[in-house]
Amino acid sequence: MTTTQDHTAVLQVQDLAVEVAGRPVLRGVTLALRPGQVAVLMGANGSGKSTLGLALAGHPHYQVTGGQARLGDADLLALDATARSRAGLFLSFQSPPDIPGVRNNLFLRTALNALRQHRGQAQIDAYDFLSAARAEAARVGLPEALLGRAVNEGYSGGERKRNELLQLALLQPKVAVLDEIDSGLDVDGVRAVAAMVQAQRERGTAMLVVSHYLHLIESLEPDAVLRLDAGRIAETGDVALARALAREGYRNGSAAVAQAA
């Protein structure tokens, strides 16, 4: 996973260093994902997991101070946030914001059509869009009524996460970073995440899943488990690493791996 010159990789991050408000958070992260690969990213609070996703997506508060990131042929770091999305990067937000007064279906259709235009595909009309959105909403367990309400406004935490899953399903990115998609979700919701990750994997989406929740991690059957510590990938392993971290905690991470091995 951490080899630096993987020509089959769709996402390639090398020595990425990121500051937030002048404070270094990532100090040289290197990872690569091939199409359809699923990697789980674990790590203690403050280790930089969310920063990685937000920096890759181009959030203006996350200042890249070194390293590279490529998505396919695109130099991600040279693009603005919109262009990164259009290049195929999707970030599921840990706390998705609301957009008062903007109906969810308008927002989703605007996003989908912006991406379709970029991909040289025809615009989807309101009617076709609605039937697609309804079908996907049912799959992720988002009440259909929420399509007609303002984006995330008055949604429960779980509904916001299901709305993120819906967007992932509709927008069909090449690479998806799911930042604690399971937090706030009930058992059925977590199942929907696992099913969605499986479906995306089959269509070739590479995914980086940030989670602390062993049950979800196991059900994802990830290709790799990475532990982020103090802004660097400290360990790489498989589900056994996740189990050990869940059992022993992050502070004893390395020792845990030794025991598990």
Added chain:
Amino acid sequence: MPALQPAATPAPWKQVLDRPYEAGFITDIESDALPPGLDESTIRAISARKREPQFMLRWRLAAYERWLTMTPPTWARLQIDPIDFQALSYYSAPKSLANGPRSLDEVDPKLLETYEKLKVPLHERARLAGVAVDAVFDSVSVGTTFREQLAAAGVIFCSMSHAVEHHPELVERYLGTVVPVGDNFYAALNSAVFSDGSFVYVPAGVRCPMELSSYFRINARNTGQFERTLIIAEAGSHVSYLEGCTAPQRDEHQLHAAVVELVAHDDAHIKYSTVQNWYPGDAEGRGGIYNFVTKRGLCAGARSHISWTQVETGSAITWKYPSVVLRGDDSRGEFQSIAVSHHRQQADTGTKMIHLGRNTASRIVSKGISAGHAHNSYRGLVKVAPTAVGARNHTQCDSLLIGPDCGAHTFPTVEAARSDAVVEHEATTTRISEERLFYCQQRGIDAQEAAALIVGGFCQDVIDALPMEFALEAKALLAVSLEGAVG
């Protein structure tokens, strides 16, 4: 290099706003204009050109006498360069209309072209459906569409000049009853020199069969536009009226001082919508319209209902408070407003709800959006008279700020003479949220479109109150007005 902006500069709203004002062209047409200056002879000349009856001339002269004793209001939060009222021309009409509006087939093609360019085609067969238009060019009406069809329903929809000539009894009975000549400096000036405007009369029990619309266009240089609109809805009638405005792009300020009066009798409903897109001036504040307007509706009858909905994106300075006097028992008044100011624009706008009758209710929704160096003030008065048993008001005042150099101000006043009055006020001020903008961008929506989405969402309640045709136009206009505001 990563395309990152420092946090203080909200990135994407920038490019859009510097798009030129699309209605800024000038129609090259010969005009019959009065020389600049204002005295009694000016008023007599206007009245004579319009072949007005004696009562009208007397009324104008009385208003002029009153105006001479008045001074411009200074209480608004506005910086207004002094206006030289003697440097303005008070009457300008295309020569081809010298004998009053004729049938549309005879109207100068240049004028028709002007309205085509503004996307207000006046040929009835060219119109999609359902909206009758009165087009006012400088001081006179170019023509009114669908007049015959409306007459069949008993509705009178014509220019004010036509009404003065052909329905003098209605004009004499109602003109100045809602906005008295001495109401304020600009209303007095308008009463003295008004040139044209629209007149609507809806008889008892009639639901006006189509939307009525006026389109005001200032073309001539150094000319004030003083239009006067009067709408009378008899008992049980219903009318929806739309007003649109544009002006050429000129370097000097132009004065627009209109008066609109509405009268709703028992059970009548008047819905008045405005999309105001007067030339706002350039980024440095050169040029643009001074929009000093007095609009007031009288809920004269029981259960009558008047609603004002306005989308104000243009003008260098807006001074405007569409108000409702709730005299009839159980009458209702509404004011729903979106005011956008960008660059050096100033807007001081709001409403007055005067509760006189029993069980009267009013609702105010104000959305102010400021960008660039603009200042936007909401100024409202809710007054509950001793007679107004059971009066209720709800006011919601939201401000959206885009960028660090603009301002939003709220001046709500409540004067309640009764302890049983229920008066509620909610106010919010928000900055355009970077998190929301980033969320949209992360989904592939570019910054300009994201900004338009977010602003549209902020204004959605008010846009929903507009008639369908105007809602789309208003959304487009909002997007254009804020072009370049983010970035």
